[in-house]
Amino acid sequence: MIHLVLGGARSGKSRYGEALVRQYTALGFDACYVATAQALDDEMATRIAKHQAGRSDDGVEWKLFEEPLALTATLARLAKPGRVILVDCLTLWLTNQLLVSNHQVNDEPAPTEWSASDFVTTTSTDKALANWQAEKTAFVDALTELEGVVILVSNEVGSGIVPLGELSRQFVDEAGWLNQAVAALADNVTLVVAGLPLALKPL
Known part of the structure; x- marks a missing residue:
């Protein structure tokens, strides 16, 4: 069963995804958390620490897996009956993939650190x-x-201002198409706005 949870920044989408996991663990499922973020700067490290602190006392015995790139293989390895997997999030995975792909094309090593400006200016x-x-x-x-x-959390990034820069616009396009592709096959799709879930699928 695939459940896609969409939302903007600070919409409550991660919290909603974690609440869904608790519903399954109450039924006896074991829980895996697949994190796609990388703590490559202080600000991201702080964000990750806050997420980890929030999960530390939520009553779920999480098995944590950090996977910024090989998400497909990781899910294939972990998924099994009686298990619920939360992936947070698809858009960070997309960011990692685009960065690595661009550096590979330019015969450069994958970055060990990057910032928003690096991402925007990458060819x-x-x-x-x-x-x-x-x-x-x-x-x-x-x-x-x-x-x-499998519960997949993803950012809905296409509702704001069209960004400046070719690669930034490419990211928004690819994120939208990724969300559409996953939503088409997902059993459930939920949009979270201001902490409130809105069921998109099934209606």
């Missing part, structure tokens, strides 16, 4: 996009084969 190429498209296709195809319950 975009057709080959980098092709690498991402192949990764996305493999991911979406694999979702249909997963056992147990």
